[in-house]
Amino acid sequence: MPRRMTYRQIADDIAARVATGEYPPASKIPSYSQLAALYTVSIATAQRAVMVLHAKGIVYGEPGRGVFVKGHDS
Template sequence: MPRRMTYREIADDIAARIATGEYPPESKIPSYSQLAALYSVSIATVQRAVMVLHARGAIYGEPGRGVFVKGQDS
């Protein structure tokens, strides 16, 4: 069984997906539950990864709407 990714590895992977355009600017990233399923980790691990990306300035959250990739002007 492969080892589970750490929250930092997940943050780096999501950042790489943003950089390649898989998640373009102003697009909504998958939900916490979708990301947890994608990476086979707990929602708490996904939340930590999202906090890292938020601290890096790569994403922003809109209450009730979701988490989005920052665009040039955001």
């Protein structure tokens, strides 16, 4: 049985997806609940992963709309 990913591993995976263009600039990343299902983790773990991406300047949140990938110029 595979070990669950940590929030840091999830953040790294999402960052890699951004780098490859799977999540292009200005695109919305999956919601916390979608990320939790995708990585088979709790919503709290998904939230921590997104907080890491936010701290690294990879994504930004828009209240009521979601979390989006920052553009190269933003």
